[in-house]
Amino acid sequence: MGARSRLAELLSKAPVDARAVEFEDSWWHWGALRSTARGLDALLTEAGLGEGTRVGVVLENRPEHLAVVCSVLATGRCVVTLNPLQPPERLAADIARSGLPVVVASPGTLDDESVLGAVTGTGLGLRLGPDGGLEPAGGTPLLDAETAMGVSIEMLTSGTTGPPKRIRLLDRQFDTALESSGQSPKKGALLRSGVGLVTTPLVHIGGLWSALSGLYAGRRLVLLRRFALEPWVRAVERHRPPAAGLVPAALRTVLDAAVPRERLSSLRVVTCGTTYCPPELADAFFRAYGARVLMTYGATEFAGAVAAWTLPLHKRWWDTKAGSAGRPLPGVEMRVVADDGTEAAPGEVGRLEIRTAQSPDGGDAWVRTSDLARLDEDGFVWIHGRADDAIIRGGFKVQPDQVRRALERHPAVHEAAVAALPDARLGHVPVAAVEPRPGCTPPTAQELTMSCREVLAPYEIPAHILVVDALPRTPSSKVSRVELLDLVRASLAADGAV
Known part of the structure; x- marks a missing residue:
């Protein structure tokens, strides 16, 4: 169906x-x-x-x-x-x-x-x-x-x-994605037991997929406005689900808060997607709570996940494949190609291409992604970053050029540059440096942040903004993001933030 x-x-x-959706305890x-x-x-x-x-x-x-x-x-x-x-x-x-x-x-x-x-x-x-x-x-x-x-x-x-x-x-994409994920109604019953927790925004594919796949299967949902630690923990205690989904930033939040193990004792697995999850973070969560973290890899264009870890895979392979995004889901083929379009050998890094009925182009076409990846001899896919410039901040995608334009709206800014700074909780955060317009009073970081709030979503606002006499340049006069990050790190160190 x-x-x-x-x-x-x-x-x-x-x-x-019949109960359908719990929201704010009702x-x-x-x-x-x-x-x-x-x-x-x-x-x-x-x-x-x-x-x-x-x-x-x-x-x-x-x-x-x-x-x-x-x-x-x-x-x-x-x-x-x-x-x-x-x-x-x-x-x-x-x-x-x-x-x-x-x-x-x-x-x-x-x-x-x-x-x-x-x-x-x-x-x-x-x-x-x-x-x-x-x-x-x-x-x-x-x-x-x-x-x-x-x-x-x-x-x-x-x-x-x-x-x-x-x-x-x-x-057909959405139906195929439901079928490949194993989500299905209980035979002979309209509704079934079990509760799914939805903590990510419905406006993004991860949140919408979690909600619709849960309802499709006949399960009840607990819907949170956003991930917040104590409401999420109380929901786990109250409903005792064996599985939940968390982005890496939320995993880190749970660990940093040292939530007592007994409060999450029902969890056996936690699925984790939207952005790369460091294996050491997954291991730390498993040691703390006994729940295996199963990474997924997907994209909106494919109506959800196309590769994932399963519990049997995790038990057999995690010790030697930690850091992988898992294996392609049933009905999904993957290959890695070089710049000239030739297929790469196992272990070689190139552009990831995917063929699946979940694709908008149908099940016969290979779709080239913006991800750099490799496939090993056991069929596991390893993601090595993006061929484009998108910054993934806790699962939200930030386009550096859009942030740059927002900064350059300020009348005292001559030029701005944006880069991705690694962050233990969120994966990466956007940081920026601006060069003041000659003859103008240099703006403060606070002024620039306030200006950005007028046109950017909260997750797009730079975590740190530096005002410098001149932006660092490469020999070809392009802004050096490597040197920009060095300036940001030095500033944070001087402020005692790192």
């Missing part, structure tokens, strides 16, 4: 009093999800927005937002995710570019004039209350807008296969 049909079945047949039952889903479908149908309609959702980690996603998918429409973490001006620009006939958002989001103006400029705005109620917020649906038949989800990503773009996940 495909994802759309399964969600439609759950929304129509699940008992109204349960949303299937009856509440059904009410919101049917309310949305009625409003869209009345507006003439039927199957294939691209429905924008400013997607927050809240149960009513998840109900909207389920409704859109179950009725044959397309979910277009919009990121609530970005500043209002960028959100408004994203909405305006997308040409959406309808956008669903929380009252607080639509209270911003620029966002509401962008929504009503091309379509209908629907205000989604915390109780799941929906009401028009203005605008008229664009009835001749582009449709997306056969597309489940459209989301903006910086991706592993090219520059930032809005990509479409086809129905």
Whole structure:
């Protein structure tokens, strides 16, 4: 059964009093999800927005937002995710570019004039209350807008296969990803026991995948607004799941807090994705809590994971393969190619290419990623960084050029440069240096941070900003990121931060 049909079945047949999503210590039952889903479908149908309609959702980690996603998918429409973490001006620009006939958002989001103006400029705005109620917020649906038949989800990503773009996940991609991951309903039962914890943003593929795959399987969910240590630990204590998912930064947070082992005693495995997890971090977590950390590797373009560790693989191979991203999942082929396109021998580093039905190009095409990798003789894939410049900060992708442009908005900045500084908790963080404009009073780091907050998401703001007389240069006059990082480290050492 495909994802759309399964969600439609759950929304129509699940008992109204069956628990579905726990949020801030209260349960949303299937009856509440059904009410919101049917309310949305009625409003869209009345507006003439039927199957294939691209429905924008400013997607927050809240149960009513998840109900909207389920409704859109179950009725044959397309979910277009919009990121609530970005500043209002960028959100408004994203909405305006997308040409959406309808956008669903929380009252607080639509209270911003620029966002509401962008929504009503091309379509209908629907205000989604915390109780799941929906009401028009203005605008008229664009009835001749582009449709997306056969597309489940459209989301903006910086991706592993090219520059930032809005990509479409086809129905067959999503269904194939569910099948290859082993997520399936219990035979002969509508719902099943077990609880899944969702701590990453729904607007990113990891969070949305965790939520939808859990519901697809018939499990209850615990939905957190974001990862926070004590609420997460209490959820594990309360529901005692054998498995959970954490990004490396969250693993580090749990270890640094020295959470007592007995509070996490139910955990046997922890899946870990979005960015590279150092093997020493995984080992430290295993020693502390007895839970094996199973790394995954994937991308939005492939509707989720394409390689992973499993528990049997971990027990057999971890001692000799620690640091690997695991093996390709069933139905996934991988190869490594040199710059000239020839296939590399086992152990040689090159560009990773993937062939799978989870690909937007179908199961016969090889897709070249932006990752450098090697495949060993036992079929394990090892990631050796990125061929592009993206900085992965705790699972969030940061484009250095976008941060540079934000810094150079300041009238006293002549030029800025951004680099990735290794960080024990987050993997990498963006750091920057700026060269003042001649004749201007040099800006302070605090001024530049405040300026960045106007146009950047919180995770994009540089962790450290230096103001220097002149940016370090290579002999070819390009900014030297190596020397820039040396300057940052020296500054941190002088401040006692390292």
